[in-house]
Amino acid sequence: MNAVQDMTRHLPPAIDGGKLQITALGTSAMLLDVPGELGLLPQQKIWALARAVGCWPRIAEAVPGMNNLMLILSEPPSSHAEWLNLAEALRRAWEESEPLSLDGRVVDLPVIYGGEGGPHIADVMAHTGYGLEDIVAIHSAPLYPVYALGSHPGYCYLGGMDPRIATPRRKSPILDLPAGSVSIGGVQTGVSASAGPSGWNTIGRTEMTFFDHRRPSPALLQPGDLIRFHVQGIES
Amino acid sequence: MIELICASVLATVQDQGRFGSLKFGVGNSGAMDQLALAAGNLLLDNAVTDAAVELQVFPMRWRFHETTRFALTGADTRATLNGRPLPPWWVSRASRGDCLDLGRAVNGSRAYLCLPGGIDVPMVLGSRSTQLRGSFGGLDGRFLRQGDRFSAIRREDTGCVDIGVVPPVCSMPLGERGLTTVRVLPASEYACYHGASQAAFWACEWKITSQSDRYGYRLAGEPLLPKTPLEVRSHGIVPGVIQVPPDGQPIIQMRDAQPTGGYPKFGTVIEADLWRLGQAPIGTRLRFVEVTYDEAVAARAANQRWLQTVRRLVDVWAGRRLSA
Numbered sequence: 001m002n003a004v005q006d007m008t009r010h011l012p013p014a015i016d017g018g019k020l021q022i023t024a025l026g027t028s029a030m031l032l033d034v035p036g037e038l039g040l041l042p043q044q045k046i047w048a049l050a051r052a053v054g055c056w057p058r059i060a061e062a063v064p065g066m067n068n069l070m071l072i073l074s075e076p077p078s079s080h081a082e083w084l085n086l087a088e089a090l091r092r093a094w095e096e097s098e099p100l101s102l103d104g105r106v107v108d109l110p111v112i113y114g115g116e117g118g119p120h121i122a123d124v125m126a127h128t129g130y131g132l133e134d135i136v137a138i139h140s141a142p143l144y145p146v147y148a149l150g151s152h153p154g155y156c157y158l159g160g161m162d163p164r165i166a167t168p169r170r171k172s173p174i175l176d177l178p179a180g181s182v183s184i185g186g187v188q189t190g191v192s193a194s195a196g197p198s199g200w201n202t203i204g205r206t207e208m209t210f211f212d213h214r215r216p217s218p219a220l221l222q223p224g225d226l227i228r229f230h231v232q233g234i235e236s
Numbered sequence: 237m238i239e240l241i242c243a244s245v246l247a248t249v250q251d252q253g254r255f256g257s258l259k260f261g262v263g264n265s266g267a268m269d270q271l272a273l274a275a276g277n278l279l280l281d282n283a284v285t286d287a288a289v290e291l292q293v294f295p296m297r298w299r300f301h302e303t304t305r306f307a308l309t310g311a312d313t314r315a316t317l318n319g320r321p322l323p324p325w326w327v328s329r330a331s332r333g334d335c336l337d338l339g340r341a342v343n344g345s346r347a348y349l350c351l352p353g354g355i356d357v358p359m360v361l362g363s364r365s366t367q368l369r370g371s372f373g374g375l376d377g378r379f380l381r382q383g384d385r386f387s388a389i390r391r392e393d394t395g396c397v398d399i400g401v402v403p404p405v406c407s408m409p410l411g412e413r414g415l416t417t418v419r420v421l422p423a424s425e426y427a428c429y430h431g432a433s434q435a436a437f438w439a440c441e442w443k444i445t446s447q448s449d450r451y452g453y454r455l456a457g458e459p460l461l462p463k464t465p466l467e468v469r470s471h472g473i474v475p476g477v478i479q480v481p482p483d484g485q486p487i488i489q490m491r492d493a494q495p496t497g498g499y500p501k502f503g504t505v506i507e508a509d510l511w512r513l514g515q516a517p518i519g520t521r522l523r524f525v526e527v528t529y530d531e532a533v534a535a536r537a538a539n540q541r542w543l544q545t546v547r548r549l550v551d552v553w554a555g556r557r558l559s560a
Contacts, residue, residue, distance in 0.1 A: 021424070023423060023424035024421060024423070024504070024529060025423065025472075025473065025474050025476075025477060025501075025504050026421055026474065026476050026477075026504035026505070026506050026507050026532065027421075027506060027507050027508075027529070027532045027533055027536055028474055028476075028507045029472070029474045031424060031471060031472065033424070033469075033471065038469060060255065060256070061255070061256055061258055061259065062259075063258040063259055063472040063495070064259075065469065065470050065471035065472050065496060066469040066470045066471065067469060068469065068471040068472075069472075070258075070471060070472025070473070070474075072255070072258065072474070076507075076532075076533055076536065077533075078533060079529075079530055079533065080528065080529045080530050083529055148470070148496075149259060149260055149261040150258075150261050150470060150472065150494070150495050150496030151261055151470075151494050151495070151496050152261055152263075152369045152370065152494060153260060153261045153262045153367070153369065153370035154260065154261055155261045157470055157496075193261070194369060194370060194371070196369055211260070211261070211370065213360050213361055213370065213372045213373075218257075218260050218262075218361065219259075219260040219261065222259075
């Protein structure tokens with residue numbers, strides 16, 4: 001039984017499709033969100049759904065997030081009733097979607113941990129109680145799946161960080177963090193693809209180019225790829 | 237060819253935006269007032285998607301190195317061509333050597349300088365809009381500088397001049413005069429906020445703080461407080477989404493916003509009213525009006541009808557010219 005919310009004032013256009021929550025982002029987009037713990041299995045279903053509905057005539061672009069999917073609409077549904085019909089069709093597509101293993105490439109990123117390129121590793125040490133070498137060992141151990149791209153051109157949201165080195169975001173963001181900064185924000189880790197502001201704790205530096213608009217596929221990585229941080233050096 | 241003569245900041249080349257590259261982490265960019273850009277293009281028989289220069293800090297001066305038509309739309313900048321005043325939302329012809337001066341903006345904050353066929357910069361990932369974070373699109377992915385020169389894509393141009401349109405702020409007014417009013421659809425976390433915060437959001441006037449730009453407008457007012465702390469995972473967002481960071485002061489995502497966000501979403505300024513925000517100056521006040529989905533769709537249709545009127549006017553003028 002699906003509780004479909006009425007489009008009265010004070011209620012966002014929404015459908016609670018069993019487990020999938022579908023809400024409106026204005027008239028130009030919809031957000032499909034899988035509640036619960038962040039995980040690879042729901043993410044693989046999100047990838048499958050993105051592929052399935054991305055070619056619907058109504059959908060201009062299907063953009064995976066972290067266990068969620070944003071759909072950019074080429075033309076908004078003409079009424080609330082039409083919106084609900086589309087949401088219902090999306091819910092059915094979600095129920096039919098099977099986890100999609102994308103069999104991505106494994107990309108090695110050489111990282112120099114600590115030192116000038118990792119100015120906040122001391123904060124991660126202080127917060128977690130681990131020493132420098134332990135943090136490097138824990139951070140470089142897993143194969144990190146790319147869940148989604150976002151934030152800025154070429155940036156990847158990664159899953160799979162060991163929660164033992166989780167460290168809260170910084171109180172005030174760093175305004176001009178250089179490209180290639182490897183950082184930890186809460187239970188997530190990532191690598192900035194270009195210089196810009198960030199509230200995460202930077203623990204190292206890599207030289208990889210993640211985005212080049214002149215390439216046929218401008219982003220180096222795509223969902224399903226795997227990142228391995230390869231320890232190139234540790235500086236204190 | 238036109239040249240930017242005086243030092244200026246924050247001017248960029250923009251078209252209607254870059255679509256289809258969100259999956260690479262590339263945001264929309266595009267004109268903050270898409271209606272003004274579209275109208276400027278229509279006045280020159282351009283496609284609405286052609287690129288123009290978006291200007292937001294005045295005064296500034298341009299020099300024309302060849303004779304061409306141009307359209308100025310958006311904020312009224314008391315523009316003059318060689319000292320001769322030009323009406324806002326107007327098509328003129330400049331001769332080689334002419335100087336275009338734009339003064340302090342009144343009735344808005346961003347003006348669009350459009351040329352026949354649009355500004356000739358390379359198309360990158362389907363758009364000529366400037367992607368500042370990615371340093372591509374527009375002119376080398378950056379703000380314009382003194383001495384920058386642009387060509388129009390259509391060099392030979394014999395269309396109508398000295399024609400104009402009534403700005404949409406006059407033909408589609410909303411709310412009290414002098415107070416920017418935009419319509420909002422509640423978003424997914426709206427129900428998670430205290431009733432008092434929900435009421436304050438609609439009732440209060442919100443100040444557009446100085447930390448507001450093409451990326452987003454940071455507002456100041458009664459803090460919006462959730463019933464319990466909210467955890468939201470990173471997800472796609474679009475221009476117009478109103479996020480609420482932990483301090484309770486909302487931020488409206490604008491054209492250069494990141495394509496993803498992780499703050500709770502209180503509402504979304506409807507697509508049809510984003511141009512009103514694009515013209516709202518820093519330091520002024522803003523008011524939100526709640527609408528239903530159907531009202532938001534109707535507002536979008538009203539914008540399209542307005543553009544259709546501009547298109548028809550231009551056709552009529554062109555027809556008169558032919559029969560004269």
